[in-house]
Amino acid sequence: METIRNYLNTMFAGLPDTPEVRKAYIELGAMMEDKYTELIDEGLSENEAVGTVISEFGNLEELAQTLGIEDYLHARTSQSKNSSAKSSSTYEGSGATGAQDRAYAGGAYTGAGAAGAQDRAYAGAGAAGAAGAQGGAYAEAGAQDDGRRIISSEELCDYLSVGNFAALIRSFGVLLCITSPVCAILFDDLGFGPIGDLMESFGAAMLFVFIAAAVACFLIARAYMKPWGFFKTDALDFDRDAEEIIADQEKTLEAESTKRRITGIVLIILCFVPAIIFDNRIGAALLLVFIGVGVFLLVYNGRKKNLFKTIRTAQARAQAQDRAQSRMNRGRRYVRSGKEKKEKYYYSDRNLRTLMPIYWEIVTCIYFGISFLTGAWAVSWIIWIAAGAVKKSIESKYGEPVG
Amino acid sequence: MTTISSDVIRGYNDTIILYLLLDRPSYGYEISKMIRSLSDGKYVIKETTLYSAFTRMEKNGFITSFARSAENGKRRTYYSITEAGRKYYLEKCEEWNVTKEVIEHFISPSGARALPDSSDI
Numbered sequence: 001m002e003t004i005r006n007y008l009n010t011m012f013a014g015l016p017d018t019p020e021v022r023k024a025y026i027e028l029g030a031m032m033e034d035k036y037t038e039l040i041d042e043g044l045s046e047n048e049a050v051g052t053v054i055s056e057f058g059n060l061e062e063l064a065q066t067l068g069i070e071d072y073l074h075a076r077t078s079q080s081k082n083s084s085a086k087s088s089s090t091y092e093g094s095g096a097t098g099a100q101d102r103a104y105a106g107g108a109y110t111g112a113g114a115a116g117a118q119d120r121a122y123a124g125a126g127a128a129g130a131a132g133a134q135g136g137a138y139a140e141a142g143a144q145d146d147g148r149r150i151i152s153s154e155e156l157c158d159y160l161s162v163g164n165f166a167a168l169i170r171s172f173g174v175l176l177c178i179t180s181p182v183c184a185i186l187f188d189d190l191g192f193g194p195i196g197d198l199m200e201s202f203g204a205a206m207l208f209v210f211i212a213a214a215v216a217c218f219l220i221a222r223a224y225m226k227p228w229g230f231f232k233t234d235a236l237d238f239d240r241d242a243e244e245i246i247a248d249q250e251k252t253l254e255a256e257s258t259k260r261r262i263t264g265i266v267l268i269i270l271c272f273v274p275a276i277i278f279d280n281r282i283g284a285a286l287l288l289v290f291i292g293v294g295v296f297l298l299v300y301n302g303r304k305k306n307l308f309k310t311i312r313t314a315q316a317r318a319q320a321q322d323r324a325q326s327r328m329n330r331g332r333r334y335v336r337s338g339k340e341k342k343e344k345y346y347y348s349d350r351n352l353r354t355l356m357p358i359y360w361e362i363v364t365c366i367y368f369g370i371s372f373l374t375g376a377w378a379v380s381w382i383i384w385i386a387a388g389a390v391k392k393s394i395e396s397k398y399g400e401p402v403g
Numbered sequence: 404m405t406t407i408s409s410d411v412i413r414g415y416n417d418t419i420i421l422y423l424l425l426d427r428p429s430y431g432y433e434i435s436k437m438i439r440s441l442s443d444g445k446y447v448i449k450e451t452t453l454y455s456a457f458t459r460m461e462k463n464g465f466i467t468s469f470a471r472s473a474e475n476g477k478r479r480t481y482y483s484i485t486e487a488g489r490k491y492y493l494e495k496c497e498e499w500n501v502t503k504e505v506i507e508h509f510i511s512p513s514g515a516r517a518l519p520d521s522s523d524i
Contacts, residue, residue: 024454027431027480031450034432058449066458 003050004032011060020067032057149234153241159228160249160307166221167303171296173217177365178292180210181372182285207372211365218358231310235317250308260301267294345399352398363387407446415499416448416456417465421484421492424466428483431457457482465491 008029015021032053039049063069151159187203189196230236238246267290274286347353355362363383371380412419423429423437431453438448460466465488471481484492511517 020458024458027454027457028450030477030479031431031435031453035435035450038432038436056447056449058451060451062449062451062455066455 001033001036004036004053005029007054007057008032011057015067015069018068021069024063024067028057149230150237150239151242152239153245156238156242156245156311159231160245162224162228163307164304166224167300167307169217170221170303171300173214173221173361174299174364175292175296176210176214176217177361177368178295179288180207180214180365180368182288183207183210184372185281185285185288188281204373207369211369214365215358215362218361219354222354222357231314234314235321236311236314237318238311238315246308246311253304253308257301257305260297264294264297264301267291267297344402345395346402347398348400349398352394356394356399359391360387407442409449409452412446413452415495416452417460418492418495418499419448420453420456420460420482421465421488421495424482424484424488425492428469428471428481430471430479430481434482460488463491464488 008025012021012025035056036049036053039052040046044052183206184200184203187199189200271287271290271294274290275283277283278286345356347356366387367380367383370383371377374380419438420434423434429437431450435448435450435453438446457466457468461468461482464485466482466484468480468482470478472478
């Protein structure tokens with residue numbers, strides 16, 4: 001199917017982008033796809049199926065008048081006898097050879113400059129129809145026959161809103177972790193006797209409530225992002241509308257991002273100010289709140305940016321595939337970008353599979369929990385070293401290396 | 404097997420397509436499949452030919468198109484025939500009958516010209 005797509009893209013490369021041309025591209029693609037699928041079902045080999053489909057495609061000249069692209073076609077076929085002749089009179093018979101010839105002619109043109117870019121754009125346009133039509137069924141939405149998925153603007157918006165939500169609650173989880181001891185600090189030694197004891201244990205209990213809530217946040221964020229996992233692993237194409245949205249939002253994000261980062265850093269730097277002003281428990285609590293909010297902003301910012309980085313990486317994968325494809329023409333090579341963050345191990349145990357991706361978040365919770373409860377800050381850092389060792393041993397014992 | 408010359412059949416692609424739409428709407432590939440099977444594989448319509456016929460006839464008001472999801476959830480463009488299309492189809496049938504009649508006079512499977520009857524002269 002990929003070969004057929006390439007063929008069709010080549011035929012359409014360099015044609016003007018009009019609604020008629022787009023529609024023809026989509027319709028012809030659908031017909032070829034139907035035919036290809038059926039031929040494969042009938043037991044033909046891929047090569048035979050592709051050959052049949054391409055040989056029966058016909059001649060783009062026939063569409064010239066319908067699409068209003070006569071001028072383009074005449075410019076292409078320079079040996080065309082008479083440029084004033086209407087397409088009906090330049091109809092050159094047909095047959096497999098005719099189609100083949102045009103394929104070569106088209107191929108030559110793709111080589112020339114901007115045509116290549118057009119080519120990709122049309123791939124997107126074609127998929128826009130296919131993907132948009134699928135509606136809510138994201139699992140299969142817009143999947144091409146060659147396995148390449150094309151993301152429509154609706155899908156992209158869903159991804160971004162879910163991603164934003166996940167980023168928000170994930171960062172909120174971090175905020176909860178950092179501010180978890182606030183109640184404990186505020187209610188510590190507040191009174192004497194049973195009431196004082198009660199308040200103290202309330203403070204300590206709140207610490208665990210905060211941490212539990214934080215873990216819940218991490219898990220919820222993870223569950224929300226799960227259906228979108230393919231953004232991190234697959235090669236994706238985006239249709240034109242989606243591409244515009246990405247570019248647009250990236251620009252907005254850039255400005256927002258700087259503001260968020262500056263605010264976050266300033267908050268963290270200034271965290272000692274309240275502690276200096278109020279030399280008491282309120283100061284200590286505010287210190288944590290300052291750090292918490294500062295880190296929240298930084299984490300949220302980073303997560304949001306990651307959404308777009310993921311998109312760009314998925315696109316890069318698609319482009320790399322296309323390049324590999326045109327080099328080898330057969331056989332798909334998976335090109336992984338080195339920057340891509342991916343789980344290195346697969347766990348057959350379900351609980352580990354859930355917990356390991358948020359391992360360091362959990363460790364952070366434990367670290368703060370234990371440190372604040374025992375006050376043993378001087379030694380509690382050992383947790384980090386222990387955690388590193390524990391992670392290694394879990395990985396080697398239960399994990400199967402991926403890739 | 405003798406296949407058909409696309410130059411000759413071109414004038415009747417519309418008729419063929421309209422015939423297949425007479426009883427129910429259909430979509431591109433289904434129509435091309437029906438053409439192939441009804442003609443015993445002697446006529447395989449090219450995708451571009453089919454698509455240009457669709458657009459031309461839609462412009463002329465002989466057919467209308469609409470989108471519909473197939474059983475497998477695939478979205479397809481379906482075409483259905485209009486009243487004008489039915490009328491045009493009947494006209495084309497008439498035309499073909501005349502054409503066939505005329506051409507028949509000049510067809511000789513034996514390769515020899517038939518001896519004229521005295522009555523013809």
